Amino acid sequence: MAGQCIQHLLQEHRAAEELLAALDALLDSVEQERSWSAARAEAFARVRQFVSRDLPLHKCKEDTILFPALAGFLPSDTGPLDVLRSEFAGIAVEAGRMVDCAHALAQDPASPKLVQSFLRAGRAFGQLLRDHIYKEDRVLFPMVARHLPAEKDAALLAAMQQCCLPGGGPGA
Template identity: 75%
Template sequence: MADQCIQHLLQEHRAAEEILAALDALLDSVERERGWTRDRGDTFARVQRFIANDWLLHECKEDAILFPALVGFLPSDVGPLDVLRGEFASITAEAGRLAQAGAALAPGDAPPKSFQNFLRAGRAFGQLLRDHIYKEDRVLFPMVARYLPAEKDAELLAAMTVCCPPGKCAGA
């Protein structure tokens, strides 16, 4: 069983789940008591930094390094890889809506509709990301660990370890 590259990606999933927990706490706080405080702004900024840096790099590792290596035993235009790539686009779109909704709150005294938009965008983003992680953790990664040769696993891990910045990966 080859799973070093999968373990690397799973660690990144756990980090994403920690950020999602922080986002959930922020959303719950905003839902209970409307208003934008410095602490809420700091938490939101942390979530945004994670999305812009860590999550986009994670997507890059999967899309430009892992997925092409799987084409030998999984089709890229249908099935799990196609679904997961489609989810990348949806996650990115929801992240954009979340950023926009959060920016509308940052100035301070925002109308109730702005809070509703923020809550809706935050919950939608969180659910999409959780669903995506679930599919990879429970379906894709176990398949990869079973069928990926050990030498290819080591090669993929090395590529992921030195992966380029978001938007600069080959194939991204």
């Protein structure tokens, strides 16, 4: 797969997978000890940053740069793009639940209900994001790489490298 803009997004996917591995380790630790701690909160800070900054930025790159560029050969309101957009909604819901539970656990670190809710949200978030990445890596991105002209690819990459969210830094 040769597309530079796709390679850019794939790099972000690999970083997300590394973060998900760290989240899995944290979830396993919480599940084993059935409690929250300062060390776990510190480990979760990286996840919280990903959820609040990196994930919305990646979604923005896809929604505002990549997906509109695919309008010539993929419908935007049905099919794969619609599915991927709806998946992001579920990912965001579980991410929000996970972050809220982590915040509540800081106040009540041994609450069985909060521990269980955190574990459920964290595992759901991880699975939804992994499934989403798999679909893009194996289905959407190879299709895009085959159909996207080189000049359009270069323009999309430049836009992605300049992309940023309000109050955020460059997206490159």
